[in-house]
Amino acid sequence: MKPETKAVDIDRNIGDFHYDMAYAKDAGRGLSDKTIHFISDVKEDPDWVREFRLRGLKTFLEKPLPTHWASKDLETIDFDKIRYYLAQGIAAKRTWEEVPEDIKRTFERLGIPEQERKFLAGVEAQFDSEAVYSNIKKAVGEQGVIFVGSTEGLKKHPEIFRKWFGKVIPIGDNKFSALNAAVFSGGSFIYVPPGVKVKHPLQAYFRINAENFGQFERTLIIADEGSEVTYMEGCTAPKFETTTLHSAVVELVALKGAKIQYITVQNWSANVFNLVTKRGLAHEDAEIKWIDCNIGSRLTMKYPGVVLKGRKARGEVLSIALANNGQHQDTGAKMIHAADETTSNIISKSISIGTGRATYRGLVHVPKHLKNCKNNTECDALLINATSRTDTYPAITVRGTGNAVQHEASVSQVSSEQIFYMQQRGLTEAQAMSLSVNGFVNDLVRQFPMEYSVELKRLIELEMEGSVG
Amino acid sequence: MNELRVDNLHVVIGDQQIVRGLSLTVPRGEVHAIMGPNGSGKSTLAKVMAGHPDYHVTKGKVTMDGEDVLAMEPDDRARKGLFLAFQYPSEIPGVTIANFLRAALQARLPEGEELEATEYYAKLYEKMELLGMDRSFTSRAVNEGFSGGEKKRTEILQLAMLAPKYAVLDETDSGLDIDALKVVARGVNTMRGPNLGVLLITHYQRLLNYIVPDHVHVMVAGRIVRSGGKDLALELEERGYDWARESAGEMAVTR
Numbered sequence: 001m002k003p004e005t006k007a008v009d010i011d012r013n014i015g016d017f018h019y020d021m022a023y024a025k026d027a028g029r030g031l032s033d034k035t036i037h038f039i040s041d042v043k044e045d046p047d048w049v050r051e052f053r054l055r056g057l058k059t060f061l062e063k064p065l066p067t068h069w070a071s072k073d074l075e076t077i078d079f080d081k082i083r084y085y086l087a088q089g090i091a092a093k094r095t096w097e098e099v100p101e102d103i104k105r106t107f108e109r110l111g112i113p114e115q116e117r118k119f120l121a122g123v124e125a126q127f128d129s130e131a132v133y134s135n136i137k138k139a140v141g142e143q144g145v146i147f148v149g150s151t152e153g154l155k156k157h158p159e160i161f162r163k164w165f166g167k168v169i170p171i172g173d174n175k176f177s178a179l180n181a182a183v184f185s186g187g188s189f190i191y192v193p194p195g196v197k198v199k200h201p202l203q204a205y206f207r208i209n210a211e212n213f214g215q216f217e218r219t220l221i222i223a224d225e226g227s228e229v230t231y232m233e234g235c236t237a238p239k240f241e242t243t244t245l246h247s248a249v250v251e252l253v254a255l256k257g258a259k260i261q262y263i264t265v266q267n268w269s270a271n272v273f274n275l276v277t278k279r280g281l282a283h284e285d286a287e288i289k290w291i292d293c294n295i296g297s298r299l300t301m302k303y304p305g306v307v308l309k310g311r312k313a314r315g316e317v318l319s320i321a322l323a324n325n326g327q328h329q330d331t332g333a334k335m336i337h338a339a340d341e342t343t344s345n346i347i348s349k350s351i352s353i354g355t356g357r358a359t360y361r362g363l364v365h366v367p368k369h370l371k372n373c374k375n376n377t378e379c380d381a382l383l384i385n386a387t388s389r390t391d392t393y394p395a396i397t398v399r400g401t402g403n404a405v406q407h408e409a410s411v412s413q414v415s416s417e418q419i420f421y422m423q424q425r426g427l428t429e430a431q432a433m434s435l436s437v438n439g440f441v442n443d444l445v446r447q448f449p450m451e452y453s454v455e456l457k458r459l460i461e462l463e464m465e466g467s468v469g
Numbered sequence: 470m471n472e473l474r475v476d477n478l479h480v481v482i483g484d485q486q487i488v489r490g491l492s493l494t495v496p497r498g499e500v501h502a503i504m505g506p507n508g509s510g511k512s513t514l515a516k517v518m519a520g521h522p523d524y525h526v527t528k529g530k531v532t533m534d535g536e537d538v539l540a541m542e543p544d545d546r547a548r549k550g551l552f553l554a555f556q557y558p559s560e561i562p563g564v565t566i567a568n569f570l571r572a573a574l575q576a577r578l579p580e581g582e583e584l585e586a587t588e589y590y591a592k593l594y595e596k597m598e599l600l601g602m603d604r605s606f607t608s609r610a611v612n613e614g615f616s617g618g619e620k621k622r623t624e625i626l627q628l629a630m631l632a633p634k635y636a637v638l639d640e641t642d643s644g645l646d647i648d649a650l651k652v653v654a655r656g657v658n659t660m661r662g663p664n665l666g667v668l669l670i671t672h673y674q675r676l677l678n679y680i681v682p683d684h685v686h687v688m689v690a691g692r693i694v695r696s697g698g699k700d701l702a703l704e705l706e707e708r709g710y711d712w713a714r715e716s717a718g719e720m721a722v723t724r
Contacts (some may be wrong), residue, residue, distance in 0.1 A: 416522065421559035423543040424519050424552075425573040425627065432544075435572055439563030439610065 027085035031057065036182060039085045043151055043185065048162070056171050056181025063175040071328055073299050077273055082245055084183040084216070140198060145229075146191040147202055150218045153189025160191050164222055168251035168281045168307070176275040176301075180216045180249040187217030187248065192227040192258075201230040201263070201449060219250045223258035223286075230261040232452065244272045252280035252288055256310065259287045265452050267459050268297035270327060276302045279334070282342075284310030291448060292319040294329050295459050303361060305334030308342035308373075315344040320441050320456075323356030323388075324463055332361035332393075333377075337403075341372045348379040349441050352388035353463065360392045360409075368399035377407045382440045384414060384433065412440075434464035470535045471497040473518075473551070473635040473666055478529035480510070480517050480691075487513045489691035490529070497534075497634060498663040502677055503670045504702060505688035506710040511670045512556055514688075515639040519553040520546055533635060548577050550634030554624040554641050560612040566623065567593065567607035570630050577631075596629040600656050617644035625656040635666045642676035654679030674706040687713045 027038045036057055040050040065074045140147060146157060154161045171181040192198060223229050246268070254260045260280065268274050274297040280288035290304035306315030317333035335344035350358030360379045375398070381390035390411060398405045414436045422432035437460055438445075445453045473495040480488035487510045495501045505511050517524045518531055520543035531538040538546055561569060570593065575584045594604060600622050612620050621641055628636055638657070642650055657667065657680050669680060677685070677699065685701040686693045687710075694713055695701065705713060 415559070418559045418561060420519075420521055420543060421555065422561065422569075424547050424555075425569070425631065426544055426547040426576040427572060428542075428544050428576070431572065431576060435564055435569070436561060439561055442563035 027083065029083055030080045031060075031082070031084055031182070033057065035084055039183060039185065042085070044155075046155065046158070049154060052166065052171070053182050053184075056178050056183075059172045059178035060175060060182055063172070063178060065175060070301060071299055071330060073328065074273075074275075077245060085185060140200075140202075143196045143198070144193040145196060145198060146189065148189050150187040150189045150220065151185065153220070157189070157191065160222060161189060161220065164251065164253050165220055166251075168253060168279050169249055169277050173277060176247045177249050177277040180218060180247050180277070184216045184218035184249065186215070187219040187250075188221070188231070189219070190221040190229065190231065192221075192223045192229045194224040194255075195226045196224075197228040198230070201232045201261075203232045215246045215248070217248045219248070220253075221251070221260060221262070222253045223255060223260050225255045226257040227255075228259040230263065230449075232263040232449065233265075244269075245275070246272055247275045248277075250276070250278040252278075254280060254282045254286035254288050254313075256283050257285045258283070259289075261289045261291065262304075263291040263448065263452065265293045265295075265448075265456055265459075266297075266300075267295045268300070270296060270298055270324075272297045274300040274302065276300075278302065278304040280304075280306045280315070282306055282308050282310065282313035282315055284339075285312045286310060287314040287316075289316040290318070290333070292317065292331070293448075293452075293456060294319070294321045294331055295463060296322075296324070297327060297329070299328045299330065301330045303332045303334050303363070305336065305363075306344065307336045307338060308344065309338050310342075311339045312341045313339060314342070317346045317348070318444050318447060319348045320444055321348075321350040321358050322460065322463055323350065323352045323358045325354035325356060328357045328359070330359040330361065332359075332363070334363040335365070335375060337364075337366040337370055337373045337375070340370050342370070343374040345375070346377040346379070347444060348377075349382070349444055350380075350390060351382045351384065351437055351440065352390050353384040355385075355387045355389075357389040357391075359390070360394070362394040362396070364394075364396040364398065364405065366398040366400070366403045366405070370400055371402045373398075373403040375405045377405075379409045380440070381409075381411045382414065382437065383411065384437075430464060434461045437464060471634075471666075472534070473497075473668070474530075474532045475514075475518070476530040476532070478514070478517070478531065479527045480513055481525050481527055482513070482523055487524075487691055488517065491688070491692055493668075493686060493693060495635065495666045495668050497666040499683045500661065500667040500669065500680065501684045501686065502682040502702065503668065503686045503688050503693075504672070504674070504705055505713075507672065509688045510691040511672075511688055512639055515553055515556075515637045515668075515670055518546075518637055519543060519551065544576070547631075547633075552628055552631055552633035552636040554621075554628055554636065554638040556639040556641075556643065558612050558620050558624055560610070560615075562610055562613055564611050565608050566611055566626075569611045570627060573627070573631060593630065596626055599629070599659060600626055601652050602626065618646065618649040621645055621649065621653055622656075625653050629656060629660060632660075632664075634664065635668070636660075637668045637670065639670045640672060641669070642671055642673065650676065651679060674702045677702045689713050 027035050036053045040053060067074055169177050171178050190202060221231060252260050252262060278290065282288045288306045292304055294300050304317050308315050315335050319331055321329035321331045323329040329350060332348065333346040346362060348360050350360060352358045358381060362377055364375045364377060366373045377394060379392055383390060392409050394407060396405055396407060414433060418436060419429060419432045422435065423429060427435065438457055445456055448456060475491055475493045478488050478491045491514065503511055513524060517526060526539055533549060533551055571584060571589060578584060593607065597604060597606065602622055612623060641653060645653060669682060682699055685697055685699060687695040687705060
């Protein structure tokens, strides 16, 4: 065993640390058929999954980078230098006591509040590519809820898993969804039986923990008829010198009358490319709500979407993005109306600090033959410094009569008068700035669960620290 | 030396000279009023004392209990006991009055010490009652969508909560109807006492019927041209600022 001082590398920021680990399973760098077979062998994939991965690889290699509309920064990703699979070979744990001490320490360092630890009974946590801790709350299990890692899900529950896997987000949806299809590992699989309302939010914590190691988790949540579930994910990442790629795929399926709420608070370190595809399929009278908060990363591209497939389905995206120096948050939402009387709501708030850049991209589609569809889109941007930047690209196609759409956008700045006023009450410039920013996002943060809103407030304060003076 | 003291102050904004050699002393425990016509530099004086970044002091001193105020950051001045009730208070979208005041009080505590929440709310509700403010106000964002009267009351509420050593009230009476004016005056009068020095800046004599000053100063063209007791305000009301201007002229000649 290495001495503890060597094993822990703690940087200035919370989350900027990692443990040295002996990676038992390592696919090496770069991507080829060989990599896929290695992953499938190690994970003992069923044939159909191996097949799925190979198709993913083919599509990934064929598709160009989307730089005709997205940031050219994508070209700096060296796909040959990335490790696509890494696992410690630790089996999923059932009780908190069985979790290795060093990993517990990691969670502690991540600042998971005490209160939340009590909830850990319902937590599926991922450390690197494999879940090292998973404990399904007894009550949830009794209700027939399945809450496991995606690998376990596809093996043990193929009849449900296969039906929806890759259906909401097909392999070829985009280059990065194809990449995920090829090398996915980790993530959660949740199935909620008809009529079951899961009382506590199900949570997952994960983080990247190896240089040049891309994390490609894959989550699938199915809420059967009339059921309700809330899922929360939060992650911080250690800071490394070379770029790190994170490319997840999250698929949600809400059957008739079901409700899914998916909450993300992410705080990536400044070298991470976070290229995520998230989409939900809402059947008749179902509701899907994405609450998405993006802090950190070098480039985040993420546009959670809802396909409103059944009559009276509802979709919502509430998002907050904070772009600090050198960071680009390219985020937004997609609402695809595909049935009558469907409604969607998008509220997006972004904050740009220093040379940070926030881009909003929205897609709202209501075809001509539909009736009584409604969309509301609000996007507000806050610029902190003169060098901060924001862009808005709303694409709203609403055809036909009897469909209503509403779009509001604003760009504001924290004025020097406002800061002076707050300073006159005794707040330092940094405190004043951070209070203003918290005020700007306040109405959205209120919709977050308590423990997340506290965490978020703290993250914003941390981010604001270097922005003045 | 418990006093707020302004000594031969000269202030410019851009290349415009606004305050030209103003001197004034407000001992703690006294209420002083500054009256003056529009453009005499009253509000500039208030902002300079609080440390507004747009104004530049070219000469002179401001001290609080002997300490050099001009050398301090605006937030330092505030924490050390200088309060400015703004003529046009800023809106802070999304930040509730309760959270704002809490943050302001927290900023005055030593590091590691937490504001006691129940005591805080008890005090807040007590002061709000004094100012005739409904409790629901605490959850409204600071000054956002407030009427003129509500803004001024909120300023006085902050004054009451932060309990400074010296308070500068910049045209707190402007835009208030008589009832609101009485409420605001009641708030200030309640706080009056040996621990607070007040500098009331006003255009009209009206406010001084409700907050009776110990001393009145008349400011014209960036200087105090006349000082006296509370009767000076009445005299000024009667004879108008032209009379004061003439006095200023005389003063300039006789100097």
